[in-house]
Each structure stands twice: as structure tokens, then as C-alpha cells.
Amino acid sequence: MAKNIFRKELKDLKPYIPGKPVEKVMEEYGLTEVVKLASNENPLGPSKLAIEAIINEAPRVNIYPDPSVEIVKEKLMQKHGFPREQIVVGNGGEEIIKMIAMTFINEGDEAVMQDPTFSLYDITISHMGGVSKKIPLVDFETDLDAMIDAINEKTKLVYLCNPNNPIGNIVSKDKLDNFVDKIPEDVVLVLDEAYFEYASRNIEYPDGLEVLKRRPNTIVLRTFAKIAGLAGLRIGYAFSSEEIITEMAKTKGVFNVNRIAQVAAAAAMGDDEHIKNTVDLNYESIGYMVDYFESKGLRYVKTSANFIFADLGIDSKQTFVDLQKKGMIMRPGFIWGYETWARISSGSMEDTKKFMTALDEIIG
Numbered sequence: 001m002a003k004n005i006f007r008k009e010l011k012d013l014k015p016y017i018p019g020k021p022v023e024k025v026m027e028e029y030g031l032t033e034v035v036k037l038a039s040n041e042n043p044l045g046p047s048k049l050a051i052e053a054i055i056n057e058a059p060r061v062n063i064y065p066d067p068s069v070e071i072v073k074e075k076l077m078q079k080h081g082f083p084r085e086q087i088v089v090g091n092g093g094e095e096i097i098k099m100i101a102m103t104f105i106n107e108g109d110e111a112v113m114q115d116p117t118f119s120l121y122d123i124t125i126s127h128m129g130g131v132s133k134k135i136p137l138v139d140f141e142t143d144l145d146a147m148i149d150a151i152n153e154k155t156k157l158v159y160l161c162n163p164n165n166p167i168g169n170i171v172s173k174d175k176l177d178n179f180v181d182k183i184p185e186d187v188v189l190v191l192d193e194a195y196f197e198y199a200s201r202n203i204e205y206p207d208g209l210e211v212l213k214r215r216p217n218t219i220v221l222r223t224f225a226k227i228a229g230l231a232g233l234r235i236g237y238a239f240s241s242e243e244i245i246t247e248m249a250k251t252k253g254v255f256n257v258n259r260i261a262q263v264a265a266a267a268a269m270g271d272d273e274h275i276k277n278t279v280d281l282n283y284e285s286i287g288y289m290v291d292y293f294e295s296k297g298l299r300y301v302k303t304s305a306n307f308i309f310a311d312l313g314i315d316s317k318q319t320f321v322d323l324q325k326k327g328m329i330m331r332p333g334f335i336w337g338y339e340t341w342a343r344i345s346s347g348s349m350e351d352t353k354k355f356m357t358a359l360d361e362i363i364g
């Protein structure tokens, strides 16, 4: 029998399912225009300051980037008051999530997480031979008590995606504080705040960095992909204790963040107006969708992110196809086990209206 050359965990590893690219839908259905509300991207595009920085940096891409990404760390230090030793920058939040699994998980170690939640936690844990303890949501809310009950001596990590992707709702500050108090000190709490700036408009939304201040075994993850409109450049970051950041940094790619991404992210952090406009537009777009769902008597979950989870009342697999024929892309709920639901990202008002019109033609 031929020798199995692959890491044994790869056999059952389910790959991440990304949102369907615009180009693919155009080709498949012979369309010239497609509205993609599927990957929680920023409809405003990147900040003008970021674009300027990208253009200025272009002639220097023959030079390797700074492996410690100082230009971004400096800005994060100024903004959040944590020293550089407590910050790591990654090739997207995605790389940070990989680093976490590589840093903590030995074979058989366990990680507790919501279900559904961002699937890369499970994928990276499984890749390292760990076991994901997936705790079902109860009426779309995170079951914090069940998550605590799932912690045992094998538990290394507890993930809390807040707001939770794909649902969009949050765990409030009071509930988080209570939850944190019950997690054993030697279990690492990962607070994924990829949608932090959007969620901060909700007064009940907690700031994970406050948790880190009193609980060193905490990792707070954020990204420039959404709010800064830099999804295509791949740059995200995390704060933790100096000890954890030192170990995590050993697992990262050496030159993991390219020169263009570094200057763009640093510039984007200085553009408060772009950030404000992004969040304003998000809630205008979401508001439009909510009005539609209300008018049709359709269920949805109150969101604090740049997407909304709604029950369209019809088969999501079929609706996904029907919408594509009309040049519209969303994320069908069946991939998370919600057959008639969909996750729809916020968009420009023009795209939001086009999308809802197309959806209405299908729903009838």
C-alpha cells in the first residue's frame, strides 16, 4: 500500500468556503454587472489616504517589507495605549487565527466556540489535531453557560466571535464580564472583534481590550479588511500579553505583511472621516434591509456588524442560484444549517436597493 505522505489531519479537514467572486458569477451567467453582498466588504472602498500611500509605496516593492510592521504598531500603540510587545500584525485576521492554533494546540487539545461561528477557528484547530467543542446558539444567542460547562482540563482556547459571524449579534458587556470571570485563568480567551468599529455604535458592546487589561491570557483580534476597506491587501492584528505575543510571533510568516498593506493600513488609521462614513453607510444600508424584512413579516436577527442574518422563508440554496441569475450574490444560510436563511452584507445604497428589489422579485 502506498505510504500516506500527508499530515493525517488533512484527510477530514473541510476547506473554508469563501463568498462567490463577482468575476465567476459574471462568467457563469453572462452578466456585465454584479452586486456582491456576500463577503462583508467595505462598499466605500479604501480611504483616499490609503490609496495615496499605496501609490507612493509602489516603486519600493522590490524591497522586503519590515517583518515587525512597526509603522502599523506605532499607530496602534498611540491609539490603544498598549506597547509594541503586546501587538502582532498578520496577513489578515486569518493569519492571526492560524497563529493562535499553531501556538496553543497539541493533538487532543480542545477549543470551545459558538456554533455557528467563523469557520476558520474549527479549521485551524482541526488542522493542528485539536478538537473543537461547538456550542449551539440558543435562539441565535451565544449560550455562555454551556460554553463554560464545556471547559475541561483539555481546554486550551475559548473563542468568542463578537459580533458573531454569520449572525451579527453581540454578547453585551455585562454578559461578557460575567463569562470572563468564570473562565479558568490558564485557558486563553480569544475575542474576535473583526467588526469592532461597526459594533461600537451599540452602547452595550464591550471593548475586548478592557478585558485584556485585567486578564492577560486574552487575545483580541481585529482587522483592516472590513472597516478600512483593505480586504484585498490582507492585514489584521491582535493584542495580547507580551508572553503570548512572543510565542505567536514565532509562528507567523517572516515577511507576512507586504509593504503596500503596511502603508495602506497606517494611512487608513488616520482617516477618521472614512471610518465614520463607513459605519454611517452600513447602518443606512442595514436599516433599508430591516424595513423590507419588517414590511414582509420576515424574521431577522438584530445586527451590530456589516451584515444581517435573515429568514427569507424560501430555500436558501435555490435562492442563492436565483439571485445570481439576476446578478446578486449573498451567503446562503444552508452552509451553516439554516436552510431558509441568508447572510447579506451591507452595501452602497444603490446596490442595497438593487439587491432588495431582486430579492423581492423572487420572494414575491
Ligand SMILES: Cc1ncc(COP(=O)(O)O)c(C=O)c1O
Pocket: 040, 091, 092, 093, 094, 095, 118, 161, 165, 192, 194, 223, 224, 225, 231, 234, 235, 236
Ligand atoms: C469574525 C471574523 N474574524 C476574522 C476574519 C478574518 O479577517 P481577514 O479578512 O482580516 O482575514 C473575518 C473575515 O471575514 C471574520 O468575519
